[in-house]
Amino acid sequence: MSAVSxxxxxxxxxxxxxxxxxxxxxxxxxxIGLSIMLGCLxxxxxxxxxLVRDGAPRFGWDFLTNFASRRATSAGILAAWVGTSLIMLxxxxxAVPIGVMAAIYLEEYAPKNWFTAIVEINVTNLAGxxxxxxxxxxxxxxxxxxxLGQSILAAGLTLALLILPIVIVATRESIRSVPNAIREAAxxxxxxxxxxxxxxxxxxxxxxILTGMILGLSxxxxxxxxxxxxxxxxxxxxxxxxxIKSEFPFVSxxxxxxxxxxxxxxxxxxxxxxxxxxxxNAAAAGAILLCMTLAMNGVAIFIRYRFRKxxxx
Numbered sequence: 001m002s003a004v005s006x007x008x009x010x011x012x013x014x015x016x017x018x019x020x021x022x023x024x025x026x027x028x029x030x031x032i033g034l035s036i037m038l039g040c041l042x043x044x045x046x047x048x049x050x051l052v053r054d055g056a057p058r059f060g061w062d063f064l065t066n067f068a069s070r071r072a073t074s075a076g077i078l079a080a081w082v083g084t085s086l087i088m089l090x091x092x093x094x095a096v097p098i099g100v101m102a103a104i105y106l107e108e109y110a111p112k113n114w115f116t117a118i119v120e121i122n123v124t125n126l127a128g129x130x131x132x133x134x135x136x137x138x139x140x141x142x143x144x145x146x147x148l149g150q151s152i153l154a155a156g157l158t159l160a161l162l163i164l165p166i167v168i169v170a171t172r173e174s175i176r177s178v179p180n181a182i183r184e185a186a187x188x189x190x191x192x193x194x195x196x197x198x199x200x201x202x203x204x205x206x207x208x209i210l211t212g213m214i215l216g217l218s219x220x221x222x223x224x225x226x227x228x229x230x231x232x233x234x235x236x237x238x239x240x241x242x243x244i245k246s247e248f249p250f251v252s253x254x255x256x257x258x259x260x261x262x263x264x265x266x267x268x269x270x271x272x273x274x275x276x277x278x279x280x281n282a283a284a285a286g287a288i289l290l291c292m293t294l295a296m297n298g299v300a301i302f303i304r305y306r307f308r309k310x311x312x313x
Contacts, residue, residue: 048290055284063284067237068266072277077285079236080266083152084221084292086240086255087262090156091163091220096213098160099167106168107175108197127165134162135229143230150231152240153256158226163216170215174208175201203307210304214297221293224264234269236261263289 066076106123110116138158148154178201186196202209240258243251263285270282 048287051283051287051290055280055282055287058280058284059287063281064288068235068261068269072275072281075270075278075281077263077266077288079239080261080263080285081288081292082239083236083260084263084289086152087155087159087227087260088217088221088296090153090256091159092213092217094157094160095164095167095216099164099212099216100171100209102164103168103171103175104197104202107172108193108201123165123168127169130225131162131223132225132229134158135226137161138226138230149257150233150259151257152260154230155227155232155260155262158230159220159223162223162226163220166216166219167212170212171205171209174205174212177208178204206307207304210300210307214300217296217300218293221296222264222289224262224268227262227265228268232265233259233261234265263292 062074063076064081065078066074067078068080069075102123106116106120110119135158138154138161142148142154142157143150148157182200182204183196186200191199236259240255240260241252243253243255245252267282267285267289270278270285273279
């Protein structure tokens, strides 16, 4: 009995030792992960503060309301931020609904066969394709084949193609995370597949869908290569046609076919100049672009919070 008791005590001691090591490793992993995250945030904060410091002399209402100029002190970003805003509007309107619907079909409706497997592999691979490839595709297909020209519509569709795989992948992962018990309970009460998807799956996966939208739009707003490839202007002294008119039908879509510039293009133009004053303009434009990105993400995060709060209730 004593030998058996000693063996049991030895085994228990080994288990306690292994458990202690696992807990120690777990704490070490948390500390290392937290340190890396705080380090990355600190680096980002330092870069942002440096950008703001360099561009501080140019912050002001005139910088936001003036067109680009050959004189650095009078140059502004009016056409650039208006063009970026309109391009992001087209990108979001085109990419988000199509991406969400494609993800719903692939995850909830598509049969599991070799064809859907090929589609899933290609969607995942497209998320890693360099952006310049999308620019070349848009140049040949949208600009020349479909005769859209060097327009806001062509730029928005190009960036929509760029972020579409990101939206699809993120939406599929979010839908996949919804427990099957929710679906089975709804089916048990006689709900159709669409009712299950609309009333149960989508509300619970809205947070992940909005996260994918944030990631996609955050990448699109800073892209330069695709819109340079399709012919974005680097110097422009006019705005696109207004989407709102004073006469009936009060809405115009002419702005979709107007030429444009964007914030990354304007920044690239200023950075390439040797004058230090233009470097300050580029830094100020970069800080404003980051603020636009944070504002856009903040709106999406707020909407995600409201959806989650509604589900919790």
